[in-house]
Amino acid sequence: MTPEERVKELKEKINYHSYRYYVLDNPEISDYEYDMMMKELIKLEEEYPELKTSDSPTQRIGGEPVKEFEPFTHVVVMQSLANAFSEGELRDFDRRVKSVVGDTEYVVELKIDGLSVELIYENGLFVVGSTRGDGFVGENVTANLKTIKSIPLRLKDNLNLIVRGEVFMPRASFEKLNDERELSGESLFANPRNAAAGSLRQLNPKVTAKRDLDIFVFNLQRIEGVEIKTHIESLEFLKEQGFKVSPHLKKCKDIDEVIEDIKYINLIRDKLPFDIDGAVIKVNDIKKREVLGSTVKDPRWAIAFKYPAERQKTKVKGIIVQVGRTGALTPTAILEPVKIAGSVVSRATLHNEDYIRDKDIKIGDTVIIQKAGEVIPEVVEVVKEDRTGDERNFVMPSKCPECGAIAIRLPGEAVTRCTGLNCPAQLRRGIIHFASKDAMDIDGLGPAVISQLLDNHLIHNIADLYYLKYEDLIKLERMGDKSVKNLLNAIEVSKSRDLDRVIFGLGIELIGSKAAFILADHFKTMESLQNATFEELTSIPEVGPKMADSILAFFKEIQNRDIIKRLKAVGVNMVKKETVKLSNIFEGMTFVLTGTLEKYKRDDAKKLIEDRGGKVTGSVSKKTNYVLAGRDPGSKLTKAQELGIKIIDEKEFENMLNQ
Template identity: 55%
Template sequence: MEEIKAELEELREEINRHDYYYFVLDKPKISDREYDKMMQRLVELEEEYPELITPNSPTQRVGGEAIDEFAKVEHRYPMLSLAKSFSQEELRDFDNRIKKIDENIEYVVELKIDGLSASLIYEGGKLTQAATRGNGTIGEDISHNIRTLKSIPLRLQEEIDLEVRGEVYFPKDKFIEFNKERENLGEDLFANPRNAAAGSMRQLDPKVAATRPLDIFIYDSPNIEGKSFEKHSYRLDYLEELGFKVNPQRKKCKDIDQVIDYCEYWTDHREELNYEIDGIVIKVDKLALRNDLGRTAKHPRWAIAYKFPAQQKETKVKDIEITVGRTGALTPTAILEPVLLDGSMVGRATLHNQDEIERKGVRIGDKVIIQKAGDIIPQVVKVLKDKRSGGEKKFSIPKQCPVCGAEAVRLDGEVVISCTGGACPAKLKEEIIHFVQRNAMNIEGVGPALIEQLLENKLISDIGDLYSLKKEELMNLDRMGEKSSQNVLDALKRSKDNSLAQVLFGLGIRHVGSRVAQVLAQNYDSIDKVAQAGEEELGEINEIGPKIAQSIVSYFSQEQNLKIIKKLKEAGVNLEPESLELSNTLEGKKFVVTGTLEEFTRKDAKEAITKLGGRVTSSVSKNTDYVVVGENPGSKYEKAQELGIEILDEKGFRDIIDS
């Protein structure tokens, strides 16, 4: 048995050594065939003597068991984020702040890898735990997945306790191949290498992570037991000697000018790397000076990240498509010839609105320059008009919604063109969620999950269909038993007695909030009268301006919306206002509510005030009529006292709304 143990130990050491040559140094010493023979021999021995398998054996990189969930890990030392800079001036400001403490500064500059930050713990030279950065204080245990990275040593060359920090990344060439494979299998594509790295590290089954060609660069160590270093650069050299993969592109700079030169070089040459970087990290090299500089709650004061300017690429606009968002906004999107930009293939770019199309002069067929706004959303930066052939076509957003055919309008003073259809499939789910919410029709039991099922099963096509639902239809849906189905029907029945103002608000007419809905209900004796009103008539009402009037008229001019009103009428929903005398008792009065009330939530208090014609504002001013105070009212109470505004306790407030 001792001979077997000795052979196993020798095989493991030899394989780990060649993993280091191949995956860390990129300088293999033996052929793949020789390596595979050693690995096969190790597998055979461990299968024959399973009691001799160790957690840090090379065979255990891919053989761990799947976990049920990620355990939380509290970091021994916080993983702080870095303050950001975007210009040479900001880098010089950083340098000047450091010089106030020490004139003799040297920096270490490193490439800022765009991947997933991780902390690795070694005890006695053996990898025992790995965790994500998380919120900087608490991360998630990813030990089972980290072990699958062959560039990470499972056992160090010294029996030492330490923690290292690194960035897990997905090589660019492997990422393109990986996404092609997923596309061929009909699977969702990763947006960029960073998402692929993060998604791979968050797999519950390590066998999945083991199939992904991930790698890591170690960039620091907050603690190495029994070791002390004068400089960060010396510590990195030591980590490299231990067998960690440390980025060879790091550089020591004697002043800020050299730092800026380094930043400028990699701004122009980052495409030459086989991994994504999104900036440069600048760190004070002297560790004692770092201690003097300290940190804020979020960032160390001795380091800063320089962010690259947005990367730009040339491509061609093949077409322009219109998408209808959940609010009904019609948004133009440029369909592009795909181009690799900041690590991902980009085939679409937002054009925002018609004004943006005209301002930039974008036409179908144009050659354009694109970039990612905030490094996330692709957008067209510039049209290359000198490259036009003459066959390019102008584009205008249509006047009808491409989804439902309803009129698409642009209200005065707005840049957005919106669908006015109340039954438009593109925004129907959000329309219904709005209709059933507490401040509108308050239909309990009808939440997003149920609405999703109602739409998927084609049980409703607009909000009016809610009142035609049958008990047996509801009971056939997931998690809808007899009792819950009856509760929904009872809630729908109760909502029929709601006020006209609640209905008008629930319809989701653009710019008609709860206050405007109250005003309309106070000025018209039926919803039909509201529907028949013209823009000029509506505009004469206090608190209703031209934009709101235009929106109301546009809504009631659509046939699909009138069908909804008809369904509500036929269902017996109240479409007439309450007594105007009751609704006008607080007309023109402005309230501020502050502190905690016993009988009212903040929403209840606001609803009670607006129902009687009053208004609720968020701040106290000389125009405020009443300040309603509960427990712990704060500065608003004090300001009301200074201005001599009438202050109401909860009883006084109740007396006013009940009078």
């Protein structure tokens, strides 16, 4: 047998036994036999490097560390799920579904408490894996995902498909990891989910490889050449291809069966070897899903049911007040630390003054706390029989604890707000968001510079940025002539950002970048959006009632309208720009960008390509026409060389643009 034949045989055997062990949990050979085969394969690949391929089982050991994770734009948007907390809310979901597609089957799954990822396969080979990120852009963590043994590096068939799964850490592995960290003096992970997220985002894949991560694939996002009619059918198909699919799949003929199964899962969830934070209900029929469609944030064909939160008893040691980005003063209870839902809690939100009064919460009280939706700790009840008489009433401060400005509570409102325009608690975070890459993208205006501007009283709101002068900025620390000129130029350039970027930059609650784009595209001008009615807003399919209420409340605030007037007066664009295709020189061409470009930001290069009819993707494949390579290119360059894809530099790119 030649080395090539033996390597091929070993790969097939190791992949088969990995599948038996890590996916089916039904091994056929001993660990020793498996280890000996892996050892032989490693030795052969060292002797014959040309035989080592990206789908080899040896690649799970972990490669070299990376400097940082590259952003990866999802081919299919990774949406979140709407939540239900009661049987009534589930029946409301069922009624909404039936009103559109009639009676339907559902599938109930466990909602694994982990980190959602996307896996892309081309010709049966695992090529890219990424985190969810904001749903539109995540991080490329392919090297780390390859270390998870339940992820197949090669499928049974040569398919092009995209799947979504949940990476998690089993409870036993979590406890073992924390024991090891405690012995070595490292900080402990709060819960298995945090441990999984921290492990998957290690810059060194070899560290990830040592963590016992696992995955359940729960959705087929896209597939070529295969027709799938139902969700159950898709998961059975994925299982045949080598994936470890979501456990406890229950097909239900109606919502009554769904509710019964959810009750059953609640009985067994503490006995599971991993954490869940609820159950997921999905429409089984794929065509019905397409008819139901999605909002900006979540699909209308699925919903997550969250079980009642775990409760614990503890004591309120004190109450502090924190100031949010909107100026809201939020009282927070300082608690005697207590473990709840897998993590140690020492603080809990008290929401507002009415909440404290209605529940009669006093400093020194014994209270019952829970995690609302398994995330935010809150006080739900006072154990009044434990009172000693030493408890003290809490009084909401009349001045902002951050800036000392008068704090007022308007009639009919539950929230007390700071009136200070230069309150650092709310202003700093608001300006950071306004200047961020996805908003106005003001290069050089980072958190440190913003803090300097605020500390020196040079700005009191986002509009003041456009009135900054050279003579004011040059006096600041670490701001030389070139830095000041570059910053002022970046501020000036930001005036021409498109309307959706301005809307997003305002920081309207519930309005992300995608929703801002939809609003800009629909209303065309800031003035039209400002004057929109509830009915006009909700007539947009992707805008729900809560989003509409948030938009109306934002523009009702006089101070917000005044700031927009000042932005407009200084020349900030308030109109949706019409997209003009400059030429079609890149029509039908696919580009991949890698490394650091000297002349262009990556988004700018992407726009230049798209404006000329081309497409930019995050991974190199046989369908790629050009790889635009900058300084320090990554593995994409190697992949392009292997596939014989044409690689161009910035000079060649400019020549193409000038044709």
